[in-house]
Amino acid sequence: MNYPFWDVPYLSGGGVIGLIATYHLLIALFAVGGGLYLPLAERKALKEGRDDWFGVLKSHSKFFLILTAAFGTTSGVGIWFAIGLANPEATSTLIHNFVFGWAIEYVFFIVELTTAAIYYYTWDKIDPKLHLKIGYVYAASSWLTLVIINGILTFMLTPGSTWLSVAGSGNEASVFWYAFFNPTYFPSLVLRTLISWNLAGIWALVTASRLDGFRHGKLKHEIISWSAKWLIPGFVLVPFCFLWYLAMVPEAQRQLLDLGISTIGQGTFTQITRSALITVMTSATIIALVYFVAVRNSKSFGLGWAISLVLLAFAATASTEQAREMLRKPYVIGDFMYSNGVRKSEVEKYNAEGYLTHSSWAANSVKGFYSDSETIEAADLKKGELMFRGQCGACHTEKGYRAMNNLLKDRDETAIGNILQMLHENKDDSPYRKYMPPLVGKDDEIKALAAYLKQISVNASK
Amino acid sequence: MAQTKAKISVIQIGTLLVFVVGNGSYLARDPDLEDQENTTLFQFPSVDPIPLPAPVWLFKLLGDVTLVLHFLAMQLLVGSLTLATVWNFLGKKHSVRRDGSDAVIRKVPTLMTYVINFGVPPLLFSQVLYGRALYTSSVLIGFYWISVIVVLTLTYFLLYKCADRANSGRAWWGYSLLSWVGVVYIAKIFSINMTLMLRPEAWQPLYQASGGLGMIFPTGDPSTTPRFLFMLAGGFGLSGAGLLFLSTFGNEKPEVAGFLRKWGGIFAAGFLALEMAAGVWVYRVQPAVVQDGIMSGTLTSSALWAWAVFTVLAVVASLIAAFWGKTGSKILAATAILFGALGTAGFVVVRDGIRDLTLLSKGFDVWQRTVVSNWSVVLLFLALFVGGLALIGFLLVLVARSAKQIANQTAVAAFAGEADLQNLMEEEDDQ
Ligand code: HEM
Numbered sequence: 001m002n003y004p005f006w007d008v009p010y011l012s013g014g015g016v017i018g019l020i021a022t023y024h025l026l027i028a029l030f031a032v033g034g035g036l037y038l039p040l041a042e043r044k045a046l047k048e049g050r051d052d053w054f055g056v057l058k059s060h061s062k063f064f065l066i067l068t069a070a071f072g073t074t075s076g077v078g079i080w081f082a083i084g085l086a087n088p089e090a091t092s093t094l095i096h097n098f099v100f101g102w103a104i105e106y107v108f109f110i111v112e113l114t115t116a117a118i119y120y121y122t123w124d125k126i127d128p129k130l131h132l133k134i135g136y137v138y139a140a141s142s143w144l145t146l147v148i149i150n151g152i153l154t155f156m157l158t159p160g161s162t163w164l165s166v167a168g169s170g171n172e173a174s175v176f177w178y179a180f181f182n183p184t185y186f187p188s189l190v191l192r193t194l195i196s197w198n199l200a201g202i203w204a205l206v207t208a209s210r211l212d213g214f215r216h217g218k219l220k221h222e223i224i225s226w227s228a229k230w231l232i233p234g235f236v237l238v239p240f241c242f243l244w245y246l247a248m249v250p251e252a253q254r255q256l257l258d259l260g261i262s263t264i265g266q267g268t269f270t271q272i273t274r275s276a277l278i279t280v281m282t283s284a285t286i287i288a289l290v291y292f293v294a295v296r297n298s299k300s301f302g303l304g305w306a307i308s309l310v311l312l313a314f315a316a317t318a319s320t321e322q323a324r325e326m327l328r329k330p331y332v333i334g335d336f337m338y339s340n341g342v343r344k345s346e347v348e349k350y351n352a353e354g355y356l357t358h359s360s361w362a363a364n365s366v367k368g369f370y371s372d373s374e375t376i377e378a379a380d381l382k383k384g385e386l387m388f389r390g391q392c393g394a395c396h397t398e399k400g401y402r403a404m405n406n407l408l409k410d411r412d413e414t415a416i417g418n419i420l421q422m423l424h425e426n427k428d429d430s431p432y433r434k435y436m437p438p439l440v441g442k443d444d445e446i447k448a449l450a451a452y453l454k455q456i457s458v459n460a461s462k
Numbered sequence: 463m464a465q466t467k468a469k470i471s472v473i474q475i476g477t478l479l480v481f482v483v484g485n486g487s488y489l490a491r492d493p494d495l496e497d498q499e500n501t502t503l504f505q506f507p508s509v510d511p512i513p514l515p516a517p518v519w520l521f522k523l524l525g526d527v528t529l530v531l532h533f534l535a536m537q538l539l540v541g542s543l544t545l546a547t548v549w550n551f552l553g554k555k556h557s558v559r560r561d562g563s564d565a566v567i568r569k570v571p572t573l574m575t576y577v578i579n580f581g582v583p584p585l586l587f588s589q590v591l592y593g594r595a596l597y598t599s600s601v602l603i604g605f606y607w608i609s610v611i612v613v614l615t616l617t618y619f620l621l622y623k624c625a626d627r628a629n630s631g632r633a634w635w636g637y638s639l640l641s642w643v644g645v646v647y648i649a650k651i652f653s654i655n656m657t658l659m660l661r662p663e664a665w666q667p668l669y670q671a672s673g674g675l676g677m678i679f680p681t682g683d684p685s686t687t688p689r690f691l692f693m694l695a696g697g698f699g700l701s702g703a704g705l706l707f708l709s710t711f712g713n714e715k716p717e718v719a720g721f722l723r724k725w726g727g728i729f730a731a732g733f734l735a736l737e738m739a740a741g742v743w744v745y746r747v748q749p750a751v752v753q754d755g756i757m758s759g760t761l762t763s764s765a766l767w768a769w770a771v772f773t774v775l776a777v778v779a780s781l782i783a784a785f786w787g788k789t790g791s792k793i794l795a796a797t798a799i800l801f802g803a804l805g806t807a808g809f810v811v812v813r814d815g816i817r818d819l820t821l822l823s824k825g826f827d828v829w830q831r832t833v834v835s836n837w838s839v840v841l842l843f844l845a846l847f848v849g850g851l852a853l854i855g856f857l858l859v860l861v862a863r864s865a866k867q868i869a870n871q872t873a874v875a876a877f878a879g880e881a882d883l884q885n886l887m888e889e890e891d892d893q
Binding site: 005080091095107108109111114122172174 | 506511861
């Protein structure tokens with residue numbers, strides 16, 4: 001625990017990241033897909049001399065600008081604030097590796113935002129051909145932001161053997177490009193690009209839904225049908241890309257998925273299967289709704305339906321994110337750093353020399369507990385709480401998300417001791433090692449954790 | 463190591479300079495000594511084992527340059543939002559005040575875009591250099607830190623709402639007042655975090671008190687309030703100069719332009735003067751070791767002078783510009799804002815010095831880092847950075863040119879009554 005622990009009751013820091021990230025993805029991927037949608041639609045309208053399309057596109061580009069700027073940009077900054085709070089150690093690793101990756105992304109980002117603003121503010125004010133070109137620059141720069149950030153995101157799941165072989169040696173910078181173009185880079189880039197087109201289509205339906213279908217029936221129908229086509233590539237290709245993606249994930253992590261399918265009903269692993277199923281089901285529902293409700297009944301397709309589609313897309317994104325998150329467990333950076341910020345290479349040191357004693361943050365307070373508390377038991381509880389925050393808090397809360405009081409309800413002291421023993425030994429056949437990091441520390445620290453957990457369990461049974 | 467040496471020699475040259483100028487009194491004592499005893503009570507988190515991917519000076523340079531841009535946009539935002547809100551509240555429909563406020567608020571959403579986007583790179587570079595301190599202080603006020611995002615989103619959205627209402631001639635001060643509260647709140651949280659990161663001695667007690675979510679504000683730092691006031695006063699001042707600029711370079715109606723010019727100039731002069739006072743306050747609450755360090759460092763002491771001189775010049779230029787002739791002077795307005803901006807650049811460097819000296823006195827030397835670079839990445843970034851800016855500049859020129867052409871054509875077409883615009887365009891094409 002190099003840093004203080006950000007303790008968010010019920011939700012957990014990870015939960016905060018998940019919420020912001022899902023919300024951000026929904027908008028950011030739209031910013032990418034929508035960036036292509038607008039100029040292509042404009043080109044079509046120009047070529048076919050469709051003045052009536054322009055009104056719709058103008059209002060769409062305004063919606064687009066406000067949504068991507070006010071909500072997209074801020075939520076992007078939000079993810080970054082959230083990871084810094086919830087997992088400073090991992091954020092620091094990422095930043096030390098990729099600071100110039102981020103800086104490059106930032107350049108594309110500035111181009112993207114500037115062209116988005118120019119595009120919106122210059123409708124009818126400049127030569128249409130130039131306007132269209134601005135649209136293409138926007139489309140290119142926004143896609144390039146994805147090209148960059150994708151390298152950093154996929155790195156977290158699969159840093160790749162080259163980077164792992166130098167990790168910790170101080171020469172990480174020398175293999176920057178290997179880390180960047182890591183094993184899941186390309187499948188993920190294709191996947192995200194496809195999904196961004198889907199989202200472009202879905203969000204365009206929001207604008208289209210606000211057209212009066214009885215006064216502009218034909219126009220509305222055309223816009224809806226054209227937007228719906230944006231969903232086709234994703235619908236056809238995503239499943240294949242997903243298999244490609246999985247094929248690039250290391251065997252050990254993939255087992256999590258298999259387990260989910262073979263042990264349905266066991267509670268633990270059905271989570272990941274459930275996520276995958278939700279994604280499939282929501283996507284199918286989206287397609288069906290788009291076809292039957294939007295395309296076939298375009299006249300009466302209203303804002304309510306459009307928003308339902310966006311919410312479904314939110315659900316699909318959220319469950320995909322969760323599946324990805326599960327796939328990465330017990331690591332935050334694959335095979336290098338566990339979700340709780342402990343590096344794989346530090347496990348032995350912590351076991352031999354102590355976990356809290358190595359934390360500049362906690363060591364002093366532990367001394368304080370034993371001098372200030374009335375009883376040793378009380379001090380142990382406080383020390384156990386520090387252990388819990390440091391090593392378990394990244395994935396568990398006391399009550400709420402993946403709650404300890406639930407998981408421990410019916411376990412007594414011996415049962416808790418056994419679990420901790422298994423977590424600590426982290427043997428190859430331990431069922432936990434696939435999704436939980438090894439528990440590290442010396443005996444007194446582990447005992448303190450047990451005492452703390454026992455108290456939770458007793459409180460839960462009351 | 464090389465950097466440490468370089469820094470020492472910079473300090474030595476600075477020392478000499480200050481000595482020659484006759485302000486060598488600080489040499490009599492060793493300012494580091496009094497603080498050193500405290501260092502055992504707290505510790506900074508250990509440094510990330512991955513080396514820095516580029517030299518410290520490069521991160522500092524990039525961070526400070528982009529921070530100047532962030533501050534400029536932020537100052538313009540804070541001040542113009544305040545003024546515009548007041549005018550919109552006071553002005554009746556079609557009054558000069560009301561039209562002036564509309565002219566200002568239309569620009570504000572774009573300002574916000576740049577506040578945010580020029581805030582991103584300094585945060586990135588600060589996390590690289592000062593992560594040990596910055597992550598810690600952020601977690602300690604985690605609740606407020608993450609709340610910035612929520613407030614920022616609403617604030618930004620409300621600004622678009624205001625601009626929208628301004629375009630359709632409706633009043634909007636209620637919305638802008640709300641977003642004003644948001645903006646000031648965010649500024650305050652930033653001031654709190656940027657000062658808390660310099661006080662490791664306050665961390666443990668704060669953490670014990672807050673229980674982990676980070677809902678308690680730190681107290682007892684004499685520099686937080688003056689820093690916040692400094693930023694606010696500077697904001698009002700710089701946006702005064704911004705209004706001067708808008709009044710002479712924009713295309714507002716003459717009476718609106720005159721109104722913006724007069725008030726802009728007065729605001730710039732008054733608040734920049736106030737900024738200077740707040741600056742003195744900020745300086746005076748610094749511990750002796752920091753004050754001495756600022757004065758003895760060549761870079762920091764010259765930056766301090768630059769800030770003072772340019773701010774005074776900006777005050778003078780703004781006052782003259784406010785009352786110059788009937789239509790104002792473009793040169794004077796541009797000079798006022800340029801001096802104001804140079805003043806901002808000056809204090810950014812001093813501010814950076816305050817941070818390094820404070821941290822150093824507590825055992826955190828930002829220059830003590832191993833550096834292992836991958837220059838292919840760094841160069842790619844620099845090339846793209848220059849290329850990106852060039853592309854933006856190029857596009858803006860194209861757009862401006864084309865907009866002028868179209869505006870002329872529309873004017874001619876309107877003049878000719880039924881003249882066919884299409885024909886006109888074809889003629890142009892033929893030429
Ligand atoms: C309305 C929005 C904002 C306002 C009013 C604002 C205001 C401020 C103020 C007053 C400071 C100076 C604090 C001090 O040193 O006393 C500051 C510093 C800073 N702001 Fe902003 N800010 C805003 C948005 C942002 C955003 C969105 C980001 C980042 C994504 C950001 C990044 C920074 C950074 C990194 C610093 C300090 C840099 C350093 O010292 O290394 N700001 N801001």
